Amino acid sequence: MTPVLAALAGALVAGGVVLVVAGLLRRPVPSGTAPPRRGVASSAGSGRAVRSGRSGRRSRGRIGRRTAVLAGSGLAVGLLVAITTGWLIAVALVPLAVAGLPLLLAPPSTAHIARLEAMEEWTRSLAGVLTVGVGLEQALVVSLRAAPRPIQREVATLVSRLHARWPTEDAVRAFADDLDDATGDLIAAKLILASHRRGPGLASVLESLAETVAADVRAQRQVEADRDKPRATVRWVTVITVVSLVVLGLNTTYVEPYRSPLGQLLLAILLAVDVMCLIGMRLMTRSTPRPRFIGRGLPPDEVDAGASPA
Numbered sequence: 001m002t003p004v005l006a007a008l009a010g011a012l013v014a015g016g017v018v019l020v021v022a023g024l025l026r027r028p029v030p031s032g033t034a035p036p037r038r039g040v041a042s043s044a045g046s047g048r049a050v051r052s053g054r055s056g057r058r059s060r061g062r063i064g065r066r067t068a069v070l071a072g073s074g075l076a077v078g079l080l081v082a083i084t085t086g087w088l089i090a091v092a093l094v095p096l097a098v099a100g101l102p103l104l105l106a107p108p109s110t111a112h113i114a115r116l117e118a119m120e121e122w123t124r125s126l127a128g129v130l131t132v133g134v135g136l137e138q139a140l141v142v143s144l145r146a147a148p149r150p151i152q153r154e155v156a157t158l159v160s161r162l163h164a165r166w167p168t169e170d171a172v173r174a175f176a177d178d179l180d181d182a183t184g185d186l187i188a189a190k191l192i193l194a195s196h197r198r199g200p201g202l203a204s205v206l207e208s209l210a211e212t213v214a215a216d217v218r219a220q221r222q223v224e225a226d227r228d229k230p231r232a233t234v235r236w237v238t239v240i241t242v243v244s245l246v247v248l249g250l251n252t253t254y255v256e257p258y259r260s261p262l263g264q265l266l267l268a269i270l271l272a273v274d275v276m277c278l279i280g281m282r283l284m285t286r287s288t289p290r291p292r293f294i295g296r297g298l299p300p301d302e303v304d305a306g307a308s309p310a
Contacts, residue, residue, distance in 0.1 A: 074097065119187060136168065
């Protein structure tokens with residue numbers, strides 16, 4: 001096997017690992033079209049789709065630019081290593097390691113927990129407004145003043161729809177779509193029932209719901225704290241492994257068997273197995289969002305059944 005074929009085989013193996021990572025870590029894009037309910041609600045669904053698409057493109061653009069910069073830097077380093085040491089496989093492995101390890105070892109986002117806390121705070125604030133005897137629509141408008149930042153835009157959109165003379169149920173359903181969370185669906189369902197029945201007791205129901213959401217937030221924070229311990233261990237093990245490979249690479253006698261084409265191919269396979277282990281551990285600690293029961297992505301009959309008054 002010639003060195004060129006060995007480098008090509010190593011690049012193919014490493015490229016396959018990257019494709020596996022991209023496939024396993026890919027997040028499903030929520031459908032931007034809400035199920036047909038009423039004319040005004042369906043037009044709102046298209047507006048939300050545009051906003052969601054733009055924000056998704058901006059997020060992917062930021063990640064893509066950062067990864068491209070890291071990959072370019074790694075490619076330069078890999079070429080330098082290949083020229084100075086003769087390890088042609090470094091041309092493929094170094095860029096993949098520089099660009100891929102930060103993605104695999106980065107701590108997961110806790111934005112969903114912050115949004116849950118914001119929903120709990122807003123629900124409690126809305127319950128406090130309702131205790132003074134105002135109507136549901138007026139209470140929703142007033143609640144905008146104390147809306148937490150993570151959901152301030154969604155609450156402001158809800159208030160704008162109410163000012164635009166939307167039916168309360170349609171506005172609340174669209175609000176649930178904007179939140180795009182199972183807890184938001186639960187809050188919306190309570191508000192939809194209250195908009196039909198117009199009876200007392202909504203404040204106490206929302207207070208009880210806020211306590212439930214607060215308990216859920218505490219539980220999720222504890223789960224993330226427990227998951228962070230093995231993540232930290234994996235980070236340290238990976239750092240030690242990388243440093244050991246660099247140090248051992250300076251020992252020409254120890255790494256001499258890996259200088260051959262077959263040895264470089266074997267090294268690529270071993271590193272690919274290590275990356276697969278990192279991927280598996282990351283997937284094991286990834287949270288799965290709970291299924292929704294109001295809003296987009298559901299058949300119209302399920303949407304109507306999810307929040308219709310009993």
